[in-house]
Amino acid sequence: MSKKLFLGLIILLGLLLRTWHLSDNPLGFFADEADIGFSAYQLLTTGKVSGKNPSFYLPSFGIFRPSFSVFAATLPIAVFGLTEQATRLMPALFGTINLIFLYFLIKEAFNDQLTALFSVFLLAISPWHVHFSRSGFEYVYFPTLFTLGLYFLIKGVRLKNWFLPVGFIFLGLTFYTYHPAVIQTNLFLILLFPFIIKKIGIKNFIWGLAFFLVMAIPLGVGVKNGRATGRFQQLFAIGGERETLIQATTRSTTLYFKQFSPRFLFKQGDIDYPSWGVTRHAVRGRGELYWWQIPLLILGILSLIKNRRKQNLAGIILSIWFFIYPFGNLFNIDSTPHANRTIIGVIPFQILSALGLVYLIKLIKNSLFQKILISVVVVVILTSLRNYLQEYFYKYPTYSSGYWGWQSGPREIIRFFKENQDKYDDLIMTGSFNGADIFFKFYAPNGCDNCRLGDLNSIESNRHQLFALKPEEISLPKQNIIIKKEIFYPNKETAFLIFELK
Template structure:
């Protein structure tokens, strides 16, 4: 069995690191930022704003994401240099390692541990997130370890793991207390689980009271959305008027904000269990998952889910697993950014795999057929992912930014000045690929990772520098970069253009005639 499990791990690793430097195509700004910031702190003992070894967060744009995943991403640069592969490898490796605790949990629940591990190894949802540097993959790994230690009755280690999830991915700040409290009804010592559950609730409340704890949630909260607010108000007004002017109490009872927002939340919640989203073609955030004609799961898993309804055997903890599946989308449901959001609902991966493994018990006699079907679907997924996802994700994954940074580095000796926009983390792209981790940069970066200059490269506060630069501002050796959508300005000669995989123009390189 150990040989089979190790073989499954190797399969998972291959599916997560093969051609990792260019699949997914486009080096997303969060990926390069995480790797650069992590390496910068390791090398200089402080972050880009001058903070000494931060442990809680790093502020990108008032969102305050956890900083620990950045340290992990930065480690890859020490092994593989300043490359896309280096930035993505640590999380891809952790994604592959997750097959081991998944195997352990499934085995302890009297399920087929090998089949559960195999499902995780080939699952599109987990493969794509592992390859995109999604920090939730680290959070899921540690959470699964914690749950494994719970079932192994290693209480202290489990609580340490659950505590650590708070500083790996924000969704677990809601999910962890909701996971621990119900254990009172399943396991002993009950008082210990009750105390831990209450402690985690208080810890979540304490973090939520801080600016860094609520930063990203305030930016994406369903209750802060002007779009949602406008829709709720419009529908309430429409139906209240339809009730008639003499039915004020009736209108207030049925058409109010509580009911309006409840319906919006219910609509978002149900989208996470949509068969189309799960099995046919995933919706939501295309930066994290946008494989054409491919759902988050395989269609064969639908048969396994159906079989789980009639499966025989021990059901001691399956009710708890179903409960966890019910609560898993809650952090994602409370936000409005690209719903349904595959990353924020990442815990669903573990639970759907365990339920599928439970159904496998009833279909074990046709296991060869199931494996053949799953491998066939894996081949189709990989084709769609490796051949067609690039054009779908091109603009959203910063296609062209890496290419621009590398062009400037390669042509450094040909120009006296480079003037480029400072947006889309272009300063970070340039610093990363040039290997510039000079401690003097600490404190020069401002919020949103903006900086005025790095060496010969000047960062302009507009997408179209040529609209504002005069001939007297430019020396003969100056190269100016405009966004691809900028209008042409008389007096400039376009010498090159960067075109994204989807055919749109990313940047124009210009010199003064």
């Protein structure tokens, strides 16, 4: 099989893993996804978001989000309409495009096509990367643009030409994908600068830096007016009282090393921590990496040490990448490692694993033993992938569709409301969702005038009302209500009852 064909098959596999049953799994549609989708819809239909003109930061639940994800979502929504699948499609495509950018990055950095192919394959099947590529969140845009920017930067360092400022432009663009990118991209470049200034010359360095600073102007404006810092302030507010410097340093140091812990990387991932009940970000009982990557990572380190002279700059870049990856989570006051805030780390782990795999193959000189080794590796990888997909598509929905997961239910509720709104004076949905009001906007963009949020306190005896509440929110005797529809979670537990009063 030719290497180009192999690359094409890997990309096709990556696309399939990221788009298969995209609207049904994850099961549910979280408020942030709906907000991004509806904001894109507003841009298409009114040219504004919540009455404000387009900018690098757009209104979102009382704060502002970086705008890249909203602008990206406009294309599929313009083509397919305001749907869950259209909202999730662009992250899935960017996750796939990330594979292509990674291939060119590794070829440029390590000058080895086999390492590039293995890196792309490992990223294509990475649970960490697949998981976030299948959501309508903004997370996956960051590693994709970072990879592209780094490719042009390394190429520009080698050729000393216009590729260098192009790299700085794409790296600067990461600021407007996801809040942690501001910390991680800046820190990465600050640490990298001393190693590349001599290679490119001070003139080229200043020229490239100028482009980067231009890209950072909207960020500076956002910091000044608070739009770029609202999310960080919100996280600190959620955390509670302000910490002393010693407390903050101790907590951040502990949390930094938790991002490298076997529990997070290979056993548990971003789920089931004592202080973190959210089930949206990982499959239970599985780490962010596969267990078989452990020996490959060790071999990858040995490979970098052995080839440190030939791959000096590439090794430095990879080391800095590993160093900065946990920093996206250090400003959150909790004790839990987070996969979304450190998603930039998914790529260096795959690169190092690929280096280890190539190193292992080259260690074995006998061609027969090489073939046996490759066969064993293929069987182990495919078995692990099959097990992960079974967990993700069949078991994951049974425990991730509730409040601490993807909060399924609003689609079915509002669809029923729209079908029956002419029969009732009021259609009242529980507010027991994050940002519950956004779901009326997303699922009924043309309006549902008599739909609103509420509970049993909204009862008015002189009005014909329809309610959609959780069973535990209904304190009325069963004989006092007429159930019109029952909505279930995948585990057959009743999620919501749609009813009217007798």
